[in-house]
Amino acid sequence: MSSPQQARAVIVKTLLSQAVQRIDFSLSTISIDGAAYRALASLVAANEIGVVVEAQDKGVGASYKVSSNDISLSPHFNDADVMQLSYLVHECAHAIHDIYGASGIDTRRGSRTYTTNSEDEAAAYIAGALYYVHAGGPAPVGWHPHWQKAYTIAKSLVGRKGVKIPFHDEMHLRSLIAVRPVYAASGVFGATTSDGI
Ligand SMILES: [Zn+2]
Known part of the structure; x- marks a missing residue:
């Protein structure tokens, strides 16, 4: 991935792929579906959401910067x-x-409510896991427990539209996320860092 232009093309293509467009679920008050990813693809194509290519933290392949x-x-x-x-x-x-x-x-409905960081992460893990399942990724071996849980939830969502993640699954996943060192500071109930664009 040598240039931002190349990265932008990969991002737009991925967001419009069938494996992303079939994503459709809600967790707590966060709903994520193909239309939301299409809207994001338009913002990326228009450079309203920027794309940068740069070194990442260890073990990270991609990130989203809420401030910029x-x-x-x-x-x-x-x-x-x-x-x-x-x-x-x-x-x-x-x-x-x-x-x-x-x-x-x-x-x-176009409505919104306050959310926590662990809800934000849990929804993102399920979205990523659903993509992984839709794209034919092999079953997990030796994954961290939060990734394994997100994968198990994603498998149960395949072919179903607009499913609300059961509260016990949501809280189990959020607790597994909150004990990961990178998320520990905000715990289960700390505020999201999302600040609008
Ligand atoms: Zn995340």
Whole structure:
């Protein structure tokens, strides 16, 4: 991934792919579906959401920067790797959330409510896992528990539209996320960092 132009083309193509367009679920007050990803693709194509290619933190292939509204990809990002593309879909869920500000989103009603970081992350993990499943990624081996849980939830959503994630699954996933070192500071109930675009 050598240039932002190349990265932008990969992002738009991925967001418009069948594997992304079939995503359709809600977790708590956050709903994410193909239409939301299409809206994001338009914003990326118009450079309203920026794209940068730069070194990432260790173990990270992509990130979304809420302060500058940029999707950031590693120069080593491999757009033929389903797992790396699932990270991109995860980060793009954060971008969708940021478009609506520090709040939950209902893309059907256009309404929003306050949300927490763990809800934001849980929705993004399920979106990324759904992409992974839709794109034919192999079953997980040795994954972190939060990724495994997101994958299990995603498998249960395949072929179903607009499913609300059951509260016990939502809270289980959010608790698994909150104990990861990178998310520990905000815990289960800390505020999202999304600030609008
Ligand atoms: Zn995330």
